[in-house]
Amino acid sequence: MTDRPDSDRTLTVAALARVEGEGAMHVVIRDGALQQVQLQIYEPPRFFEAFLRGRKFTEPPDITARICGICPVAYQMSACNAIESACGVVVDGPLFDLRRLLYCGEWIESHVLHIYLLHAPDFLGFEGAIDLASAHREIVQRGLDLKKIGNELVELVGGRPIHPINIRIGGFYRVPTEAELRAFVPKLERARDLAVETVRWVAGFDFPDHAWRGELAALRHPGEYAINRGRLVSTLGLDIAPSEFDQHIAEEHVEHSTALHARIIERGEYLLGPLARMALNFDELTPLAHREATAAGLTAAERNPFRSIVVRAVEVLHACDDALAIIARYRQPDRPAIEVEPRAGVGYGWTEAPRGMLWHRYELAADGTILAARIVPPTSQNQAGIEHDLFEFVAANLDLADDELRHRSEQVIRNFDPCISCATHFLDLTVDRT
Amino acid sequence: MTTATALIGVGNPWRGDDGVGHEVVVRAGRQLTVDHEVVLCNGEPSGLLEAWSGRDLAVIVDATHGGGRPGTVRVWTDEAPAPSPAVAGSHALGVSHALALADALGRSPARLVVIGIEADDVSPGHGLSAVVAAAIDEAVALVVAAVQAGS
Numbered sequence: 001m002t003d004r005p006d007s008d009r010t011l012t013v014a015a016l017a018r019v020e021g022e023g024a025m026h027v028v029i030r031d032g033a034l035q036q037v038q039l040q041i042y043e044p045p046r047f048f049e050a051f052l053r054g055r056k057f058t059e060p061p062d063i064t065a066r067i068c069g070i071c072p073v074a075y076q077m078s079a080c081n082a083i084e085s086a087c088g089v090v091v092d093g094p095l096f097d098l099r100r101l102l103y104c105g106e107w108i109e110s111h112v113l114h115i116y117l118l119h120a121p122d123f124l125g126f127e128g129a130i131d132l133a134s135a136h137r138e139i140v141q142r143g144l145d146l147k148k149i150g151n152e153l154v155e156l157v158g159g160r161p162i163h164p165i166n167i168r169i170g171g172f173y174r175v176p177t178e179a180e181l182r183a184f185v186p187k188l189e190r191a192r193d194l195a196v197e198t199v200r201w202v203a204g205f206d207f208p209d210h211a212w213r214g215e216l217a218a219l220r221h222p223g224e225y226a227i228n229r230g231r232l233v234s235t236l237g238l239d240i241a242p243s244e245f246d247q248h249i250a251e252e253h254v255e256h257s258t259a260l261h262a263r264i265i266e267r268g269e270y271l272l273g274p275l276a277r278m279a280l281n282f283d284e285l286t287p288l289a290h291r292e293a294t295a296a297g298l299t300a301a302e303r304n305p306f307r308s309i310v311v312r313a314v315e316v317l318h319a320c321d322d323a324l325a326i327i328a329r330y331r332q333p334d335r336p337a338i339e340v341e342p343r344a345g346v347g348y349g350w351t352e353a354p355r356g357m358l359w360h361r362y363e364l365a366a367d368g369t370i371l372a373a374r375i376v377p378p379t380s381q382n383q384a385g386i387e388h389d390l391f392e393f394v395a396a397n398l399d400l401a402d403d404e405l406r407h408r409s410e411q412v413i414r415n416f417d418p419c420i421s422c423a424t425h426f427l428d429l430t431v432d433r434t
Numbered sequence: 435m436t437t438a439t440a441l442i443g444v445g446n447p448w449r450g451d452d453g454v455g456h457e458v459v460v461r462a463g464r465q466l467t468v469d470h471e472v473v474l475c476n477g478e479p480s481g482l483l484e485a486w487s488g489r490d491l492a493v494i495v496d497a498t499h500g501g502g503r504p505g506t507v508r509v510w511t512d513e514a515p516a517p518s519p520a521v522a523g524s525h526a527l528g529v530s531h532a533l534a535l536a537d538a539l540g541r542s543p544a545r546l547v548v549i550g551i552e553a554d555d556v557s558p559g560h561g562l563s564a565v566v567a568a569a570i571d572e573a574v575a576l577v578v579a580a581v582q583a584g585s
């Protein structure tokens with residue numbers, strides 16, 4: 001709806017497409033000045049936390065995987081890390097590597113979905129993936145081929161491509177043989193080639209001039225582009241363990257959202273995800289990914305959220321490379337899982353979901369019954385940052401016509417690949433301008 | 435080699451009535467004697483494309499939203515339902531968009547039947563509402579009939 005007398009105007013978009021899930025964005029402009037930007041989330045996000053209370057400590061990997069069909073592995077891995085920490089167990093060696101291999105598959109499928117079907121149409125002047133596919137069938141097919149290999153990797157290690165069933169506290173129910181993994185190498189090598197093509201393709205897009213000026217945070221662990229272990233570090237000096245999350249990051253209710261806003265207590269909103277990982281782990285990319293990232297113009301200083309599509313493509317390439325390295329050194333372990341005995345206590349765990357750090361906390365009784373659970377997904381942590389970034393973008397582009405401003409605002413939101421279905425439902429965009 | 439017939443249940447069983455598609459194809463699969471494959475999807479478009487590419491017949495069952503009284507069963511044969519909001523789901527690209535994408539890529543199934551069951555409640559939680567559960571038998575019969583008509 002557009003109602004635009006010369007001095008007053010209200011602009012409403014019924015639905016914001018091409019984000020994972022649904023919510024609402026409300027922009028208020030008064031007397032030509034931007035007054036407010038709100039990302040509104042309606043759905044109570046804590047359903048799963050309540051659902052977990054009273055369950056056995058072995059159940060969260062399967063239950064929390066159902067929070068999201070796009071990033072179930074992230075939920076499973078963070079749950080495992082947290083519960084194993086409560087039980088005093090560290091999973092390492094080939095079992096740790098297999099978890100990372102599984103996670104590589106999820107990064108590939110999640111990132112490629114966003115790059116090809118959700119984000120690329122913004123830069124090429126298409127309404128969406130269907131129009132892009134009509135004009136460039138071979139390009140979209142390349143994306144689907146690449147995503148399929150990611151799906152197959154998740155299926156190979158996780159048992160099935162969506163909501164993997166092979167993950168348990170302490171490891172897996174069954175581990176693949178060396179021959180099974182080696183047989184997958186040709187597919188991963190093809191995926192790596194397709195990923196290189198993808199980086200070069202998206203690097204050629206035109207990107208609006210825009211920069212995130214706030215704090216970026218991501219896991220970091222020596223010697224690896226951190227995915228499933230590490231400390232949370234930031235561009236402004238944060239450096240904490242998962243048990244210190246609450247001491248440094250506060251979640252607070254805001255009136256317009258049922259998801260909690262997260263802020264670094266000392267400073268304010270922050271952003272997680274690909275741009276943050278690239279800023280804090282650029283030196284840990286594989287040599288090929290590092291080379292292609294550099295050729296694409298990326299550095300650790302990259303701050304333009306529009307260029308996150310390039311970062312995602314580089315991360316897909318890194319994940320392919322990393323997966324190949326894991327398979328090359330894989331030796332089938334004697335047993336598929338470490339035995340984990342429950343004990344009374346509190347455990348914390350986090351991993352890098354495709355959209356950023358996902359934090360879990362569990363309080364266990366001595367018999368392993370879950371007394372309390374907390375899950376803080378990356379999109380809810382990013383919510384305040386997305387609002388802030390959109391505020392800055394809209395404030396700098398108030399001269400745009402309503403339709404153009406609305407369209408660009410949608411693009412700004414898509415830059416962050418918000419998986420709102422992890423935290424909410426239904427996304428509408430409203431610009432209220434008088 | 436790809437099985438000629440696919441029964442594709444779309445939805446999320448942890449979102450109440452959004453799980454009806456899974457329930458219907460699983461039950462229909464138990465009744466069929468002809469060769470077929472049951473595929474359970476969450477509605478993610480590339481997964482749907484994979485599920486029906488190269489099939490002679492794809493029967494898709496999904497919850498719908500905005501199409502009459504809860505529990506109403508509707509059938510589309512060799513056509514895609516109108517785009518959102520006709521087909522419910524927790525992700526922005528649903529069955530309709532995935533079918534359009536398949537058309538653009540030349541990856542549509544040779545024959546297509548879409549069966550929609552109007553949802554009542556898709557809020558978080560397991561289990562179907564009574565009115566949607568009561569529609570399952572009708573939907574299963576339609577799936578079975580669609581497969582038998584083509585075999």
